[in-house]
Amino acid sequence: MTDVVNRQILLASRPDGAPTPDNFSLVERPVPEPGDGEFLCRIVYTSIDPYMRGRMSDAKSYTAPTAIGAVMGGGSVGQVVASRVDGFAAGDFVLTYNGWQEYAVNRPKGVRKLDPAAAPISTALGVLGMPGMTAYAGLLEIGKPADGETLVVAAASGPVGGTVGQIAKIKGCRAVGVAGGAEKCAFVTGELGFDACVDHRSADFAERLAAACPDGIDIYFENVSGHVFDAVFPLLNPFARIPVCGLIARYNATEPPPGPDRLPMLFRDVLTKKLTIRGFIVTDFHARQADFLRDVGRWIGEGRIRYREDIVEGLENTPDAFIGLLGGGNFGQLLARRDPWPTEPAVRRQRDGSFPRVPVLAPGLRGN
Amino acid sequence: MTDVVNRQILLASRPDGAPTPDNFSLVERPVPEPGDGEFLCRIVYTSIDPYMRGRMSDAKSYTAPTAIGAVMGGGSVGQVVASRVDGFAAGDFVLTYNGWQEYAVNRPKGVRKLDPAAAPISTALGVLGMPGMTAYAGLLEIGKPADGETLVVAAASGPVGGTVGQIAKIKGCRAVGVAGGAEKCAFVTGELGFDACVDHRSADFAERLAAACPDGIDIYFENVSGHVFDAVFPLLNPFARIPVCGLIARYNATEPPPGPDRLPMLFRDVLTKKLTIRGFIVTDFHARQADFLRDVGRWIGEGRIRYREDIVEGLENTPDAFIGLLGGGNFGQLLARRDPWPTEPAVRRQRDGSFPRVPVLAPGLRGN
Incomplete structure (x- = not known):
């Protein structure tokens, strides 16, 4: 890994009505080290979904609310950068629930390995992930x-x-x-x-x-x-x-x-x-x-299901994108992406609205 | 048949809020004659159910409203008094949808024959009828x-x-x-x-x-x-x-x-x-x-399901009983019964609240 800092977005306070930037705080923490049975994941795509508004409140719902000071939860797609567990090797792509941060240590339970040759890895957060399901x-x-x-x-x-x-x-x-x-x-x-x-x-x-x-x-x-x-x-x-x-x-x-x-x-x-x-x-x-x-x-392979992604560059822009999402400001599956990452195989899409002509499944195919 | 008059209760006007006696009219008509393929039914029990309130209104619902001047519809149990159709003989007990009247001519379609030895015939309007189902x-x-x-x-x-x-x-x-x-x-x-x-x-x-x-x-x-x-x-x-x-x-x-x-x-x-x-x-x-x-x-036969009937004597009392039903004035399945009828085999129960200890299935058993 090259970074020494793990940026995280925490829930700073509970919103009254529409969330504001004040409800979030960006902190820098050391990148954690994996222990035995764990791996370190570098997050590439962070999902930004409407249900997250519910987790910000402490009203009773189907899951517990996010605690004040905790990392905003959510689905994420990342790549293993260091592993101390069998079955997960550096370079593997994984679907995790690591939320709004750049690195996290994970155990294998509940983690889905992704085949970047089968579909763009970002789809595990969209049409082939929780929203699609x-x-x-x-x-x-x-x-x-x-x-x-x-x-x-x-x-x-x-x-x-x-x-x-x-x-x-x-x-x-x-x-x-x-x-x-x-x-x-x-x-x-x-x-x-x-x-x-x-x-x-x-x-x-x-x-x-x-x-x-x-x-x-x-x-x-x-x-x-x-x-x-x-x-x-x-x-x-x-x-x-x-x-x-x-x-x-x-x-x-x-x-x-x-x-x-x-x-x-x-x-x-x-x-x-x-x-x-x-x-x-x-x-x-x-x-x-x-x-x-x-x-x-x-x-998707038959071209009968298409989709669109709305990519925000940089973790720091996640709160604003989320606030906009609740007012319909997105156009397609909203995702925050890390700064450009040369080894990522998925097609990249910009916030200008350029549309991915799916299926984009061929492993040799690369975006801009 | 001994009667020469068929009394009927018609919908006279649509209620605005709670129904009143003015919304109903009692008329006397000749007892009809069955044609080929028909039988004449003498109604013994007329069911009085909450859903009938919906039929009195012309608001859109799952069935058409009762027309002004039409007989109030509803389930009824009666006895065939004259038949010109195979399979139905004088004396047979039948479940029909003849509504608030004393006689009606029916065709066999949709009519269920009742075995008075199997269960009191009134139960075909209650626990073994539409409410039970x-x-x-x-x-x-x-x-x-x-x-x-x-x-x-x-x-x-x-x-x-x-x-x-x-x-x-x-x-x-x-x-x-x-x-x-x-x-x-x-x-x-x-x-x-x-x-x-x-x-x-x-x-x-x-x-x-x-x-x-x-x-x-x-x-x-x-x-x-x-x-x-x-x-x-x-x-x-x-x-x-x-x-x-x-x-x-x-x-x-x-x-x-x-x-x-x-x-x-x-x-x-x-x-x-x-x-x-x-x-x-x-x-x-x-x-x-x-x-x-x-x-x-x-x-019912095992005594695991019990029920209670609330009997009103005489067709003419049906509207008042119905108006009371909508305010919870009944106590058990509300039924209007014709004047005492010696050949009826079912157990009779009075409005004083006397409770039928079910099962009352033995054909030799008679009520008061």
Whole structure:
């Protein structure tokens, strides 16, 4: 290893509403040494995901909150630089949960080795990782898409929404995306192949969504909440399914929205339309992991699933990128990357939005 | 037949809020004559169920509303008095959907013949009919009770709630009922064998419910909504299931309840606790009908499922009984019965609350 310093981003304080840069602190610590049974990992890609907002709060949730002063947690892809454990050698690429830092010492348990010849290593944090698995399992296990049905998903240019819609298309559904702005909508229909995409910022969003769903909505894959749900709700067909994997629009909310209590209205439709609403997190469907890697890997190889990454250069820019993500400021799977690293084999993509024409699977292929 | 008049109760107008007697009209019409392929049915028991409130409104629901001037629909048990169709002879007992009237002409399709030696014929409208099947299918297919879990159900002295709790006990759950008043609660624990029953009219209802559910709630079988749901909501465990078959407390509501919009709060818990909320009506699980009759018939025979009927004498009293039902005024499966009928073999029960010690299956056994 060449560095002597391990930079880390810690949770400095809990946000009240939208996170601010003050909620984070950047510290420099010595690069740790691996002990027996451990290896040292140099992190190349750090994932930046909406669920991390939940970990910053101490409200009860499905996992414990991040402690004040702890490193912000999250998925990461790195390379082994020193190993004192069998099965992991210097140079190996690994998927770990090392969070927002540059180095970490790991034990093998829970670590997935990556084959850089099979797929760009960054995809282990996106379409072939947690977001892709969330899309795959939530759609197939809860959404249960059937030929000829209509699916709606928001954040459709992102790694979850984009994958949901493309799998729905493979299953014979009409896929209608929701995204913020004309550029994202054009990407969702033009590159990802959705049947339609509606800009949720348009003044007549609800009318446009209704026009895009002439046969109603059979599956609403809920990852945002807010006014997208409000527009979806009256369009739901009998027996519609609503997998709930996220509620981005509400993560920063400190107050309920104004207006009457709509909970009874929801239950009325749950009853009269026989709706299914089910929350899940990706680990609930761990048993489908092998199916996921097989199916989505094949679909990527066949060009039937595409994706886009939004790369931020440098760990120090992670908090700002995360704050922007919660407002829809990203365009694709948001990742922070270390400073250029000559041995990294994956295709590199810039924040200017240049799009990876997947599949980029050939081991000899290199990006800019 | 001896009567020359068929009395019918029609929907006279749509209620605004709670139904009133003015919403119904009693008319006298000639007893109809069966044509070829038809039989004439004399109705003995007319079911009075909460779902009928929905049919009185023209709001969109899972079935079309009752037309103004039409007979109030509903399940009924009767006896064939004249037949012009093979397979149905005078004297046969039948389950039909003839609603609030005294005679009707039927074709065989959808009619179930009843064996009065197997079970009291009234049970075809209760524990062995639509309410029992609602309990059985909703609990097993959506609630998925597991040994050691806690189930909560309201209207626990009624035919759905009472059956839900008893089946949950058979499946190894802790069954906690909710009912209105000490007498009903004593019946639910003493006669139906629930582990606990909480009076929802008590001032400290939420605290009492929490005390009755020390390990939280894994299944909430939703049939009432309102303040029962509010008390249940914070007690739900991760992966809790909420089958939704009814919302009695809201059927007469014309306004949303006061207070903030709790819909986002619900979705937050759907996500963080990975809840499943699913509406259904009994016909969604038609494929389980044979299983239901086999299992619940056996459990009644073994004394493991008990029930109570609340009999109103005379068709003319049906509207008042129905209006009372929506406020919890019944105590058990509410049925309207024709004036005493000497040939009827089922055990008779009075509105004074006398309880049928089931099983009452011996054909020679007669009630008062």
